[in-house]
Amino acid sequence: MSLGESDEGELGPEELMGLAGLLRAWRLAAGLKEGRGRAIPQAEVAHAIGMSEKWYGQLERGAVPRLPHDAVEKLVGRLHLGPDERQTLLYYTPGGALIGRTRPRDEPPELRTLQFLLDQQMPHPAYVTDARWSMIAYNRAMADWYPWVVEPDANLMRWALLHPDARKQYVGWEDHARAYLAMIRMFLARHKADRFMTSLLREIYEDPDCRRLWDESPHVVAHRDGNRFRMRLPRFDFQEVEVVSHLLFPAGHPDLRAVVITWLGSEHELQPGSVQQPNALSADGARGSEAIGDASWAQAGWTDSAEDAVALAGSGAINLPELSALAGPACRLTLNPQDRTVVWAYRQDGGGWRVNSLSVEATLSRLVPQSSRQGVVREYQQLLRTTLSASAGEASSELDTMIAELSERLVVLRDLRERLDEAVD
Numbered sequence: 001m002s003l004g005e006s007d008e009g010e011l012g013p014e015e016l017m018g019l020a021g022l023l024r025a026w027r028l029a030a031g032l033k034e035g036r037g038r039a040i041p042q043a044e045v046a047h048a049i050g051m052s053e054k055w056y057g058q059l060e061r062g063a064v065p066r067l068p069h070d071a072v073e074k075l076v077g078r079l080h081l082g083p084d085e086r087q088t089l090l091y092y093t094p095g096g097a098l099i100g101r102t103r104p105r106d107e108p109p110e111l112r113t114l115q116f117l118l119d120q121q122m123p124h125p126a127y128v129t130d131a132r133w134s135m136i137a138y139n140r141a142m143a144d145w146y147p148w149v150v151e152p153d154a155n156l157m158r159w160a161l162l163h164p165d166a167r168k169q170y171v172g173w174e175d176h177a178r179a180y181l182a183m184i185r186m187f188l189a190r191h192k193a194d195r196f197m198t199s200l201l202r203e204i205y206e207d208p209d210c211r212r213l214w215d216e217s218p219h220v221v222a223h224r225d226g227n228r229f230r231m232r233l234p235r236f237d238f239q240e241v242e243v244v245s246h247l248l249f250p251a252g253h254p255d256l257r258a259v260v261i262t263w264l265g266s267e268h269e270l271q272p273g274s275v276q277q278p279n280a281l282s283a284d285g286a287r288g289s290e291a292i293g294d295a296s297w298a299q300a301g302w303t304d305s306a307e308d309a310v311a312l313a314g315s316g317a318i319n320l321p322e323l324s325a326l327a328g329p330a331c332r333l334t335l336n337p338q339d340r341t342v343v344w345a346y347r348q349d350g351g352g353w354r355v356n357s358l359s360v361e362a363t364l365s366r367l368v369p370q371s372s373r374q375g376v377v378r379e380y381q382q383l384l385r386t387t388l389s390a391s392a393g394e395a396s397s398e399l400d401t402m403i404a405e406l407s408e409r410l411v412v413l414r415d416l417r418e419r420l421d422e423a424v425d
Contacts, residue, residue: 019092020062022085023075030079040079049074067092069190087254112302114250114258118142125261128250131187132196133157136256143344143356145235145261147363150344150356152328157184161204171230171240174213181214182221189220223247223257228264235362303353309345310334312355317343318382322375333363335382342383 028039046056049071059067067075067089076086118126118139125145127138133156138149148159160166160180167173181204188197204210225247232238241263248258303309310317313336320333320342327333330347342363345355360383 019067019089020060022088023060023079026079026081026085033080045075045078048078069093070193114253114256115139115302117258121260124263126259128256128258129156131255131257132194132200133257138356140357142261143358144362145233147358150346150358152330152346155200158200158203161210162207169231169233171232174209176229177210177213178217178219179221179224179227181210182217182219183223185214185218186220186222303345303355306332306345306347306353309343309353309355312357313341313343314338320379320382323379323383326376335360337382 024039027042027045031037031039034040042056042060043053046053049056051059051071072086072089072093075081075089079085081089114128115137118128118137121141122139123141125139125142127142127149128136130136135149135154135156143150148154148163148165157180160170161177170176184197184201184204188194188201191197205214224245226244228242228244230240230242232240243261243263246260246262248260250256250258303312309332310319313334316337318335318337320335324331324333327344328346332345332353334343334345335341336343336357340360341357342360343355343357344363345353347353364380364383
């Protein structure tokens with residue numbers, strides 16, 4: 001039986017080159033794979049995707065030019081299709097959708113080449129998200145500029161629209177919020193039954209500001225490639241930074257988004273060298289001061305165990321169990337006092353540990369003590385000491401001042417906690 005021939009008749013040259021010919025060929029291949037010796041009947045495929053036999057027959061004759069989005073995954077499963085065939089089916093859906101199903105988070109080996117690409121963008125922040133804007137990978141500059149990305153299940157839309165920090169850091173936050181909501185609206189127009197984004201939208205809609213912006217306008221936005229905007233980031237003492245976001249779709253992972261952030265204006269003002277590439281070599285061939293132990297940053301992206309993550313902090317590593325508990329239930333923080341960095345690792349659902357390295361300053365901005373336990377205060381002071389000047393006298397004075405400020409902050413937090421407990425009672 002030829003590709004254009006089946007029990008439903010023959011196809012002409014034009015149909016053979018399009019969706020109709022592909023479906024017939026894939027039905028035949030699926031039937032042979034299942035040991036039938038012939039193509040799977042049209043009726044069986046139509047039933048599997050929830051369509052009538054008549055409609056499916058018209059689809060394979062070319063009378064139906066477009067394939068519904070919700071039929072793609074069902075066809076992929078019934079006809080035993082791979083990711084390339086699935087992407088081809090998406091081209092025949094309304095709009096030729098490039099956005100597909102999110103890849104599982106437990107596939108780090110498949111994404112390591114993308115991690116290498118992100119690391120090569122240093123000192124520019126770069127990251128990869130899935131189709132739903134959940135963080136998949138990022139380089140060290142991204143974690144240094146935006147420490148929230150190191151948190152488990154970090155999602156750009158949730159942070160940008162709901163986190164108080166985003167409203168302070170985006171200059172003209174409402175304009176950004178409108179654009180992000182318009183992107184969510186377009187995504188849901190193409191993926192009406194997507195549970196994750198539907199749930200996230202409900203969460204976003206509970207916020208009064210986001211609800212007002214959502215109800216204001218029905219605009220849709222596909223992406224923000226080339227968007228030029230300003231931010232006030234802790235990394236630069238909240239001075240305004242003008243940046244541009246560049247969006248890329250990796251050919252091998254068309255359901256992912258890769259974004260590189262470049263800045264405009266004076267590079268001296270931003271001091272990009274302070275977030276230099278971790279495995280960069282100096283003129284005499286020695287590792288830069290930002291290196292993580294003896295490991296290159298590409299190797300530090302993933303580890304098999306918590307012990308491997310700790311080893312990246314070098315021989316003088318200091319464990320921070322109390323601050324790790326504050327960071328999250330599956331986090332492990334380790335101080336590298338020589339390089340003034342904190343190796344921040346958290347366990348992935350599918351196994352293994354995602355690892356990043358933050359400057360001590362970025363870690364401090366992320367972990368304001370939520371507890372007055374002695375262990376938390378002691379580890380917090382260890383981080384503070386690494387930020388002090390080299391002069392012993394100055395260090396002692398600065399340390400006393402910072403400890404006093406920390407003590408005052410803990411008193412306020414403890415008082416607030418007691419008031420909250422009284423209110424609950």
